Amino acid sequence: MTQFPFDVVGFDLDGTLLDTLGDLAVALNHALALEGRPAIAVDAVRDLVGGGAKKMLAKGLEVTGGGVSDERLGELHAALLDFYADNIANTTQFYPGGEAMLDGLAARGVKVAVVTNKLERLAVEIFAELGLTDRFFTVIGGDTLGPGRAKPKPDLIELMLERAGGGERPIRAAFVGDTTYDTGAAAAAGIPCVAVSFGFNDRAPQDLGATAVIDHFDELIPVLERL
Incomplete structure (x- = not known):
């Protein structure tokens, strides 16, 4: 050989x-719901992934009503990570x-x-x-x-x-x-x-x-x- x-x-x-798209989408939508934002369809989340969870979250916020303060982004990011860690390999x-x-x-x-x-x-x-x-x-x-x-x-x-x-x-x-x-x-x-x-x-x-x-x-x- x-x-x-x-x-x-x-x-x-x-x-x-x-x-990992399905599990990422569920975690993202959990964080968005905490901010009163609508859920994003799984296929649409595909376009938001890349550069890490915080960037994905920031993009998700932008497309569902606009950005938030850095402090709030940090809080939502922490909530997203906690949820994702508990639901990391469901799909x-x-x-x-x-x-x-x-x-x-x-x-x-x-x-x-x-x-x-x-x-x-x-x-x-x-x-x-x-x-x-x-x-x-x-x-x-x-x-x-x-x-x-x-x-x-x-x-x-x-x-x-x-x-x-x-x-x-x-x-x-x-x-x-x-x-x-x-x-x-x-x-x-x-x-x-x-x-x-x-x-x-x-x-x-x-x-x-x-x-x-x-x-x-x-x-x-x-x-x-x-x-």
Whole structure:
């Protein structure tokens, strides 16, 4: 078997590795209800995801009647996170082919990481609830390095590479995501990024700036082998 071209493959979480839309929508609508706002349909929440829960909430408030004070936004954000933590994996699941794809990477000796703008503790809790913790050598959240260092900055992906360890040669890594937060971070870190067309794309998939675009996880390993 020809040697696989990457030692490490990192994944975004929401809208890439896992379909978290249903659980995010319920948590968002819980917070909006506390402000007397109408609920947002699940499919419409898809366009609000990206950049973390606080940005999702701020966008949700804007489209349901306008923004609130920073203090109130903080209160509603805290309420959203508390509710989400208690209801974090009711409907969340792999996108089709995701589990088999991870099996394929493992069979090739690839280390797999998660690098998400979700709070680290919430990402860790999702994988614990779904029995997936052992799949990843590291889980890095938007708050892992402190404020202001989340994607699209390269800092979190650079931390992934640092934790992977390089030994005598540089780590060969790729990233998989669904938004410009992911493609921007990967580009800034100097590694290729594969975009998934089935996620929470904030632009048309072909306009995300990815090295390649896939429509199903069955395509990922063959695409990585060609990069």
